[in-house]
Amino acid sequence: MLEHLPQEIRDGLDLAQGRRARRSRLRVQLGEAVFPVLSLTEDQIVLEAAKAPRLRGIIDVFDGANHILQGLVIASEVSQGRLVCSFKRSNVVSDRPALDYVRDPDAPSGLLPRN
8 A cells, every 4th residue: 555655755754663662662672772662562573673683593572661561583684774573472571470270260369466
């Protein structure tokens, strides 16, 4: 659909999307290097191709200082200046350990001592 637009408008749309990504708090961190995320879906993550290396392996996605996602990237390709990375798996990061049992919804949240 975008190929029918004049080149000036396509360039403007790309520039606007880049600005929006810089304002976004989503980022990929690889060691000390940080790369802004243009878009994130359940099975893909999109970065700027000029700023990010071709990714492969486990990556960590942050929203500001919060670690929100860990994913295994199996393929990345450059398309129209964007680095599109596909996830083999992606796990939402939790601040609590996983439970190996079903928690009773009527269970008390804590016990009081018998003092």
